[in-house]
Amino acid sequence: MAPKIHLGVALDGAGRHPAAWREPNSRPAELFSPRYWTDLAVTAQRGLLDFLTVDDSLAVPGDRHAPADGALDRVRARIDAQLIAARLAPVTRHIGLVPTVTTTHTEPFHVSTSIATLDHTSRGRAGWQVRVSGTAEEAAHFGRRPLRELTTAELAEVRTTGTFPGFVHDRFDEAADAVEVVRRLWDSWEDDAEIRDVATRRFIDRAKLHRIDFEGRYFSVRGPSITPRPPQGQPVVTALAHAPLIYEFAARSADLVFITPTGEGSLAAILGQVAEAAAQVGRVGERLRVYADLEVFLDTAAATGPQRLARLDDAAGVEYFSDALVFAGSADELADLLIDWSGQGIDGFRLRPGVAIDDLTAIADDLVPILQHRGVFRTAYPDGSLRALLGLPTTVPNRYATA
Amino acid sequence: MSTPRKQVILGAYLGGVNHHTAWWHPDAGSQIDFGSFEHTARTAERGRFDFFFLAEGLALRERAGEIFDQDIIGRPDTFTVLASLAAVTENLGLAGTINATFNEPYELARRFASLDHLSGGRAAWNVVTSFDAFTGGNFRRGGFLDPAHRYVRAEETLNAVRALWDSWEADDLVADKESGRFLARPEAGAFAFHGAQFDISGRFTVPRSPQGRPVILQAGVSPQGRDFAAANADAIFSPYGGLPEAAEFYRDIKARAVAAGRAAEDIKILPSASFVLGDTEAEALEKYHTVRNEQVTGQTALILLEQIWNRDLSGYDPEGPVPDIDPDPDAAPIIQGRAFLHQDRFATVRRLREVAEAKKLTLREVVIDQFERGPLVGTPARVAEQIDTFVQDNGSDGFILGSHLVPWGLDEFVDKVVPLLQDRGILRAEYTGSTLRDNLGLRNAYSRADQAEVSSGLA
Ligand SMILES: Cc1cc2nc3c(=O)[nH]c(=O)nc-3n(C[C@H](O)[C@H](O)[C@H](O)COP(=O)(O)O)c2cc1C
Numbered sequence: 001m002a003p004k005i006h007l008g009v010a011l012d013g014a015g016r017h018p019a020a021w022r023e024p025n026s027r028p029a030e031l032f033s034p035r036y037w038t039d040l041a042v043t044a045q046r047g048l049l050d051f052l053t054v055d056d057s058l059a060v061p062g063d064r065h066a067p068a069d070g071a072l073d074r075v076r077a078r079i080d081a082q083l084i085a086a087r088l089a090p091v092t093r094h095i096g097l098v099p100t101v102t103t104t105h106t107e108p109f110h111v112s113t114s115i116a117t118l119d120h121t122s123r124g125r126a127g128w129q130v131r132v133s134g135t136a137e138e139a140a141h142f143g144r145r146p147l148r149e150l151t152t153a154e155l156a157e158v159r160t161t162g163t164f165p166g167f168v169h170d171r172f173d174e175a176a177d178a179v180e181v182v183r184r185l186w187d188s189w190e191d192d193a194e195i196r197d198v199a200t201r202r203f204i205d206r207a208k209l210h211r212i213d214f215e216g217r218y219f220s221v222r223g224p225s226i227t228p229r230p231p232q233g234q235p236v237v238t239a240l241a242h243a244p245l246i247y248e249f250a251a252r253s254a255d256l257v258f259i260t261p262t263g264e265g266s267l268a269a270i271l272g273q274v275a276e277a278a279a280q281v282g283r284v285g286e287r288l289r290v291y292a293d294l295e296v297f298l299d300t301a302a303a304t305g306p307q308r309l310a311r312l313d314d315a316a317g318v319e320y321f322s323d324a325l326v327f328a329g330s331a332d333e334l335a336d337l338l339i340d341w342s343g344q345g346i347d348g349f350r351l352r353p354g355v356a357i358d359d360l361t362a363i364a365d366d367l368v369p370i371l372q373h374r375g376v377f378r379t380a381y382p383d384g385s386l387r388a389l390l391g392l393p394t395t396v397p398n399r400y401a402t403a
Numbered sequence: 404m405s406t407p408r409k410q411v412i413l414g415a416y417l418g419g420v421n422h423h424t425a426w427w428h429p430d431a432g433s434q435i436d437f438g439s440f441e442h443t444a445r446t447a448e449r450g451r452f453d454f455f456f457l458a459e460g461l462a463l464r465e466r467a468g469e470i471f472d473q474d475i476i477g478r479p480d481t482f483t484v485l486a487s488l489a490a491v492t493e494n495l496g497l498a499g500t501i502n503a504t505f506n507e508p509y510e511l512a513r514r515f516a517s518l519d520h521l522s523g524g525r526a527a528w529n530v531v532t533s534f535d536a537f538t539g540g541n542f543r544r545g546g547f548l549d550p551a552h553r554y555v556r557a558e559e560t561l562n563a564v565r566a567l568w569d570s571w572e573a574d575d576l577v578a579d580k581e582s583g584r585f586l587a588r589p590e591a592g593a594f595a596f597h598g599a600q601f602d603i604s605g606r607f608t609v610p611r612s613p614q615g616r617p618v619i620l621q622a623g624v625s626p627q628g629r630d631f632a633a634a635n636a637d638a639i640f641s642p643y644g645g646l647p648e649a650a651e652f653y654r655d656i657k658a659r660a661v662a663a664g665r666a667a668e669d670i671k672i673l674p675s676a677s678f679v680l681g682d683t684e685a686e687a688l689e690k691y692h693t694v695r696n697e698q699v700t701g702q703t704a705l706i707l708l709e710q711i712w713n714r715d716l717s718g719y720d721p722e723g724p725v726p727d728i729d730p731d732p733d734a735a736p737i738i739q740g741r742a743f744l745h746q747d748r749f750a751t752v753r754r755l756r757e758v759a760e761a762k763k764l765t766l767r768e769v770v771i772d773q774f775e776r777g778p779l780v781g782t783p784a785r786v787a788e789q790i791d792t793f794v795q796d797n798g799s800d801g802f803i804l805g806s807h808l809v810p811w812g813l814d815e816f817v818d819k820v821v822p823l824l825q826d827r828g829i830l831r832a833e834y835t836g837s838t839l840r841d842n843l844g845l846r847n848a849y850s851r852a853d854q855a856e857v858s859s860g861l862a
Contacts, residue, residue, distance in 0.1 A: 021580070021585065022580045023580075024580075026580070028578035028585065029576065032609070032610055033520060033521075034520075034521045034522075038490075058510075058608075059608070060592065060608050061608070069589075070590075071589070072585060072587075074585060076585070077576070077586075077608055078608050078609070079520050079608070079609050080513055080609075082482075083482060083486040083518055086482070086486035086487045088490070089437075090437070090490040105509075105510075106510060107505065108543075109461070109542055110480070110506070114482065116480070117479040117480035117483035118483050120435060120479055121484065121487040140604050141509040141603055141604075142507050142509055143601055143602045143604075194476075196426060198427045201473050201700055201702070202472045203472060203473060203474060203475055203476055204472050205472070206469065206472045209463065209476075219543035220540075220545065221540070221542070221543075222462075222541055223541065224470075226420075226460060226461065226478055228435055315583065
């Protein structure tokens with residue numbers, strides 16, 4: 001039986017649970033050191049996972065839609081995800097590296113060269129999780145323009161109807177423009193632009209470099225890039241989405257969308273909305289890949305998943321809440337769920353370890369062998385790029401190529 | 404003599420976009436592949452260099468609206484390369500040239516502090532201030548700064564970045580599992596900076612990095628640039644590798660630093676330098692002339708002069724005399740996207756004519772002669788001596804070395820010259836410090852405000 005399940009992992013500090021850093025195996029003082037991240041990446045690669053994502057934002061980490069607080073018992077700090085990924089590139093060989101980089105304030109030119117360069121330093125394993133910075137807090141870090149946030153009433157409205165006020169649409173239109181600029185810059189060099197023609201002393205064939213001349217509502221960018229086309233041509237673009245507006249953004253801009261079903265029932269509904277969004281924006285060509293995000297608290301030698309979750313909740317002083325389904329149980333049970341859901345029209349999963357070290361170790365050393373045993377997961381990495389690993393076309397036409 | 408000999412600071416520089424790299428050489432490798440950066444950095448570390456250095460350009464250079472096609476073109480993102488190099492080196496500093504005009508303080512502070520964490524305290528920022536609308540065309544805000552304004556923005560950017568770095572105390576990170584205390588105080592990372600350029604506030608996400616404040620370098624030679632560096636930089640990347648300009652620059656910068664309330668040794672002067680080695684003096688010299696002759700083709704010579712003249716000189720014969728017309732400073736720039744270092748075009752033109760006349764040089768020969776930043780040429784022993792003498796005589800505090808052969812060129816220097824520098828007792832045999840700041844022999848970076856507090860006994 002051919003391997004079927006695609007599996008990635010979401011890394012976020014000490015883990016998704018707010019008390020994760022207090023677990024015996026956690027290394028909270030090292031969250032900002034390279035060794036910690038290297039160890040996680042090596043574990044994820046030992047598990048033959050497709051990719052790891054590194055979460056990030058330009059605000060102090062905290063709960064979604066919750067104001068910054070003065071909590072002393074939470075990991076209210078993080079370092080730059082794209083640089084973590086860059087630091088991991090030379091010490092990994094196969095696993096895809098997908099940092100989160102926000103678009104709202106960061107220049108698309110910088111995003112384009114930094115992800116392209118990650119693709120160069122990782123030899124074709126770079127991806128990008130696009131994030132929109134919607135908070136006034138992040139806007140104040142830049143001081144260039146005020147950004148309005150959703151009011152409590154608007155947020156309630158979003159939660160019931162799934163529709164956003166106009167200014168949120170604008171943010172996503174802007175993000176779509178940013179992704180478009182990044183993608184055009186990746187194509188602004190044709191693959192064979194560097195010719196090193198000694199006879200004519202020309203290093204490049206300038207006819208194979210292209211201005212992108214992007215003009216949009218929010219900004220314009222001339223191009224070409226300063227960085228040659230990345231090895232994958234187009235590194236893998238991903239987005240996390242919870243609502244039709246964002247599914248549309250993903251359908252317009254991304255290769256892969258992370259969705260957050262809370263159970264099998266919502267899975268079908270979300271898949272329907274994603275398909276609708278793709279139709280709505282008239283997506284053509286490659287179909288949008290859909291990955292379900294799952295929070296996982298797995299059984300370990302020391303305690304069961306539910307016991308661990310209960311202990312963590314106890315330490316945090318609140319019951320854990322997540323946008324995605326929270327799974328607490330054995331690796332066998334999780335394997336059942338993955339196999340079951342993967343028959344429902346999704347392309348893969350991104351597991352979010354409740355406690356980074358413990359749950360990632362359980363994923364690599366318990367879950368993956370079970371999936372392999374059941375014949376639904378690879379037993380070795382094939383050679384090739386992240387695109388190849390994900391089953392995306394590895395020959396990516398360049399929109400500017402003339403010949 | 405009882406004065407201890409100055410230690411030589413060495414940086415290694417992988418030539419990016421330029422005409423200095425002999426890309427046509429059969430042994431020349433990729434300018435983009437990570438392997439080239441890795442090899443150069445590992446070699447520099449093997450030679451106990453202080454740091455690896457990357458320049459920056461944010462737009463492909465153009466001449467009369469067409470992209471240059473003779474020089475090397477294409478460079479990777481600086482931060483990404485440096486973070487990846489942090490994985491394959493242990494002690495080498497990682498210095499990135501990053502523009503203060505096309506980046507915002509929050510991101511600059513965040514990326515450099517993150518790099519400092521990920522490298523265990525080896526990050527350095529070379530602050531540059533290119534400003535033109537040509538480069539601005541690649542960025543959201545477009546247009547961009549009036550030349551007179553760029554150091555105003557740079558200074559405020561740096562102050563804002565420091566405010567962000569300083570928003571975390573070293574002991575704010577408690578991370579104590581037992582007590583459940585992650586932060587020492589709720590305000591860790593809280594900042595507010597209000598200036599003419601930036602009005603920003605909030606929370607900085609990155610805890611204090613190993614160096615607290617990554618090392619600051621500056622490259623720029625105008626009076627404003629010098630004052631900015633003298634007040635703010637730990638080191639200057641200078642274009643003056645030849646006497647007497649170098650000694651003059653050295654004196655000037657140290658004097659400006661003292662005038663700004665710092666000690667002369669708080670700022671290091673590091674000219675860029677190329678090197679060519681040979682078994683004999685004659686062999687080295689011949690090799691050097693061959694390389695220079697190949698680097699400066701007729702077209703390259705004309706382009707370099709067009710930048711000064713700001714006129715189309717394509718009708719001139721590279722093997723003929725220096726153009727007899729005047730520069731045209733007021734015309735739209737013919738060369739775009741290249742750092743311009745000639746404050747007074749007319750003076751530069753006068754000097755080129757004088758040199759050509761005195762030495763009987765053609766246009767191309769005068770470019771070869773004049774557009775070189777202090778080359779180190781000779782046998783390894785002679786080059787080691789040149790370096791030693793130049794530094795002891797206060798021409799500089801060290802060099803930032805680039806080879807014309809990417810990526811293997813530095814190997815020869817490390818194999819042959821480094822042991823001689825070590826024998827002379829002016830280059831470490833092993834790394835001693837754990838951070839770049841330690842290795843550079845810099846005192847801990849206090850802001851001037853901190854120093855004032857220290858001297859008034861408040862701290
Ligand atoms: C040795 C040296 C190296 C420089 N390297 C860069 C560089 O890599 N990228 C860049 O944008 N500008 C570079 N510059 C230009 C400076 O950023 C600055 O914009 C320019 O020199 C104008 O400033 P000034 O008037 O103070 O000289 C360099 C300048 C010098 C002197």
